[in-house]
Amino acid sequence: MTRTRYASAAAFLGAALLLAPAAYAAPKKASAKTAQSAKKKKAQPAEARRVAVLASGPHADAARDALEAELARRPARYEIVPESAVRAAASRMGRDPTQPAGAAAVASELGLSAVLVADTSTVGKKHQVRVTVRNGKDGKALASPAAAKPATPKLVPVAVKRQWTALERGLQKSSAPEAAPVAPPQPPTPVEPEPAVKPAAPIAETPAPAKTPAAEPIRKPVAAAPKEKKAPETTEDSVSTEQERASAPIVEGALGVKLLGRSLRYKDDVFGVLRPYTLGPDVGGFALPGAPQVAGDVTVYPLAAFQKGALARLGITGAVDQSFGLKSTGSTGAVSYPTTAREWQAGLRYVIPFGEAQRHGFEITGTYGMNTFRIDAVDGERPLDLPNVEYKTAGLGLGVRAALSEKFDFNFRLGYQHPLDSGELSSDAWFPRMSAGAVTGSATLAYRLNRILDVRVKADLRRYFFKFNPEPGDPYVAGGAVDQYPGLSFQLGFRY
Helix, strand or coil, rough: HHHEEEEECCCCCHHHHHHHHHHHHHHHHHHHHHHHHHHHHHCCCCCCCCEEEEEEEHHHHHHHHHHHHHHCCCCCCCCECCHHHHHHHHHHCCCCCCCCCHHHHHHHHCCCCCCEEEEEEEECCCCCCEEEEEEEECCEEEEEECCCCCCCHHHHHHHHHHHHHHHHHHHHCCCCCCCCCCCCCCCCCCCEEEEEECCCCCCCCCCCCCCCCCCCCCCCCCCCCCCCCCCCCCHHHHHHHHHHHHHCCCCEEEEEEEEEEEEEECCCCCCCCCCCEEEEEEEEEEEECCCCEEEEEEECCCCCCCCCCCHHEEEEEEEEEEEEEEECCCCCCCEEEEEEEEEEEEEEEEEEEEEECCEEEEEEEEEEEEEEEEEEEEEEEECCCCCEEEEEEEEEEEEEEEECCCEEEEEEEEEEEEEEECHHHHHCCCCCEEEEEEEEEEEEEEEEEECCCEEEEEEEEEEEEEECCCCCCCCCCCCCCEEEEEEEEEEEEECC
16 A cells, blocks of 8 residues: 555656646747747838829929939838829819818828928029928928029929938828728628428318518618719819920911001191002001011020020010012002012010919010011102102010910010111101101910910001101101001911
């Protein structure tokens, strides 16, 4: 009996010694696996933030490219959303994505963590670059470094790199809007067991009355889901149009048909021998346009293809009006004389843009030109009571161009021309001591067919005025005269 107890105790002690190391080692292996899985979880990279870049102003392209280049260098941190998608969503919702409320609304729809807003508008005579980081969750500005003022678009990337440290701090603080909570799945409705089938009743027994089936529950009509409004297809086109208007064109001009009139009237004709002249329908001494001409003008900006600075808006301009098939009659009206009406001008033009997206502009134009109205002889004779004029002028003009809408443009010009020579009218045979001046004006309304071509209607007037200063012995005696040329043009315009 004593040996049996000792043997049992020895067996129990041996089993304890064998199981103790295994029990001691098991928790260590489990904790090692837990630590290894925790390290793996910490090593997993964070999800990339969805970021969009919105740029505006004359240097918008350069600012957008520089910011997207910085984001692309860090693909593990940021995912770039196209600007067109943001502007399409903003247009659909009627929001301004550059403002807090609009940025938050667009970010909620597109899942954006942040919106980078770059403003390159002009302040005074300098261009600025101001970048703001707006939080996708609430639209608040997380970072807005001081605006840089580069002189040319080439310095925009430099300004962006200097501000990037502050901008990235704001981006790291950004967060996307919280997704709407998903309703927990409803447990399935328990299916009621079918009633047990009763055994058939004997023939002698009367069958029990059938139960009336329960009425099916009335189903409520499901409301149709509202159709999503499609984003307007012209959103990107309007943005590109504004950018094209803001940049100076390389060439612009027009070509078409012009109707010309002329009325020459003398003042204080002492002897009543000076004959007035009218070309076109005469209404109260004013000639309406009616004689056909070919009219065209062109302005070339040679530096616009190489830069976008101030010199890009300096152009070389020229215009030509040439008549065809004109006739003039003598004092008796028996003979028709071939008549030539021609005008050409050449000079320099400078455009100063202003307004929203620089859609409007002031013009300053300096020109030298010649306006000829000549009556040719027939069989060696021509009317001697009508002088041939050839005005050589130098002048300065001011103008304004405005974009009335997405399709209509308006241009108004007003100038002064100083006659350097007047042809026969200022010769010794007519009025050798005369003094003269001239004013010009035009108004043009254009309808744009596309980004290059337009159709336009133009009304213009050139008015020469003279003071003859006669003295005794002069062949003609008069106080002065007015020689004016109204015109109405229908042209096809272009701008590239």
